[in-house]
Amino acid sequence: MSTDQDLHTDGLPTDGLLTHPYAVYERLRDTAPVHRITGPDGSPAWLVTRYDDVREALANPRLSLDKRHALPGGYKGFALPPALDANLLNMDPPDHTRVRRLVGRAFTTRRVEQLRAPIRQTADRLLDALGAHGGTDLIAAYAAPLPITVICDLLGVPDGHRRDFRAWTDVLVAPDPARPQAAKEAIVAMLGFFTQLIADKRKEPADDLLSDLIAVRDESGSTGNDRAGSGGSGSDRAGSDRAGNDRLTEDELMSLAFLILFAGYENTVQLIGTAVLALLQHPDQLAALRADPTRLPAAVEEFVRYDGPALLAIRRFPREDVAIGDVTVPAGETVLLSLAAANRDPRRFPDADRFDLGRDAGGHLALGHGIHYCLGAPLARLETEIALAALLERLPDLGLDGDPDDLRWRPSLRARGLLALPVTY
Template sequence: MSTDQDLLSDDLLTHPYAVYERLRDTAPVHRVTGPDGSPAWLVTRYDDVREALANPLLSLDKRHALPGGYKGFALPPALDANLLNMDPPDHTRIRRLVGRAFTTRRVEQLRAPIRRTADHLLDALGAHGDTDLIAAYAAPLPITVICDLLGVPDGHRRDFRAWTDVLVAPDPARPQAAKEAVVAMLGFFTRLLAAKRKEPADDLLSDLIAVRDESGSTGNDRVGSDRAGSDRAGSDRLSEDELMSLAFLILFAGYENTVQLIGTAVLALLQHPGQLAALRADPSRLPAAVEEFVRYDGPALLAIRRFPLEDVTIGDVTVPAGETVLLSLAAANRDPRRFPDADRFDLGRDATGHLALGHGIHYCLGAPLARLETEIALAALLERLPDLKLDGDPGDLRWRPSLRARGLLTLPVTY
């Protein structure tokens, strides 16, 4: 066990895979310092991370956390009552409600609209030139898709991108910015829900509001007051906080994870021209290639923090009940015990079994949509920008200063 790793250290933020390799080789579990200075336990090896992801004794509910440990984002109750903070039966109930919108069959129906959006964004680039592919393509594509799915008006999408960026990678020089972003989002979702109640439309948010309001709820109940009996047989009841938190989570995660994945996938291809050429020659390999993209350099370095309901042994360490456990998805996916030559990007690899999108009951709800968006985004690029190249030295690329999200701030290219 090691006790010397700061999760906000420069080396971990700029070269995470090298640091995780050292930690993984040293010990299976490490005592670390969280971003707020509080302690946590970091798990790095594939088998341990996979087992922990599905362990029902590791709770996502912050009510089981001991005082003084790292707890992650601090959000107001109206945004915090989401799936990332819940265990069964509440998690089961809410996931059942929204899961219908993210089945593989339902998501596949979005293929044509997603491709139209991709083509529209590429049309705006012109025939040749240079651009920041994150700002011009990788970011606007997923925000358009998820906002269309939820029913968010066009005029608010740029604001939401800005708020999300602040939360994912807070600026230490502007400590108030994250609080301001949370306040702005809370007001945004309050107004959005009111507008949807007044004028429902053919979108996911209107459907969720209908489920909420038709359940007979008063509109004033909160999570704490109805949680005890919320999973009774036949009940699909949502509290008002749960409704708003669910809308926040779908929009936040549906945008954030996919923009990062598209960006790192394009970068991996541009840095491996032989594999890029092979994929151009046979685009039918794209669905399988997405699994290697997400294994090799996925959008989440860490899974959501967990809190043991009782003392739990992970690897060779017993973690006391209530302390914070962090599971490194990035370290697990580069573990050579599971993936031989794991630091090599290889589109011929069988990457199934990676943990980039989770495992167990908390497996990423939007995984089918993220996969489809990435596949379509890359297919359109391969087809329409045959001379796409990185503009500059890869060493000069800037990455998000975030312990959680792995993503490029910019991706300068020529085409």
């Protein structure tokens, strides 16, 4: 869990980090672009805020995602059991290269484009359920069910389990401080869910991504007993067993399914929500987009630059002492790269705090950079484009219901998303 008080800096104010993060990041970017902080769990980390520094660090191979390179006592992020933790967010090459190659075939621009019609059908069905006029929470009624439907269809999750998965994900993204055990319970439930899902797919394969990944693993001759078990990644995990083969360990298979579902849902629901909010708060931009919907694909780039779903990239650990800006970060310490601060850096984007759909937002870092660039970026872009196109066409009088200052945001240092978006139509 993260709240306004969870990020502590050396004397710089961070009030309002949850509701107004960009003002806080502006102070940090201008005063101390590479700053020593205390993370949500009380452990130290380095926060990087300027565009050039963040972009370079994202692609720096000396900054590892593998937690085995972390010093004891440093901030490592959210802890998962080994069967869910052996995913791309904890991997360096060559494991990262191997696993990404296996799943990357499902997220090419060409294959994702084939999902356009089914996504639009889902969007229309959700809007049909709203009725002709009234009010609703657009997150609960539209922005959340759309991506969970799309990603579950892609992976092959049965309809009956989708509500449970959405609830588990919401608990992990924004834990309830009144229920400290809820996150652990959600993880246990997810582990059981994926274990059973993979077993079911092995018995009865279907035309879906998870069945394809299981086939790649099982047809390579594995017995299913070569579990990673280390909780992180590393080239020594079952390396001799899979040498020369495109294959997955059992933990990697389950972790990959978890990551695709979790990230495919969480990031897209947050992006759709903040994109709609930005348009409703900027009626001139909304009117321009209504007048020329062909601008939507380019507009998505400004949506993710202006208020993207990830405030921070996944934490990194220097393999050796690394210079970032004017600071040398010692080996093994935790580095947090602020995508939000970088995308509002006026050195890269003039008048960066202005929402402008006519801007060339190319080069933004909202979806990462380098070999860890977001695997699902084509799908997130397409879902956001279609979700907004359907809203513009079918809800011409869409408006915000209430004061924007009363909106509630996820209590997260990492994720930027609305808990609810009340609208009238």
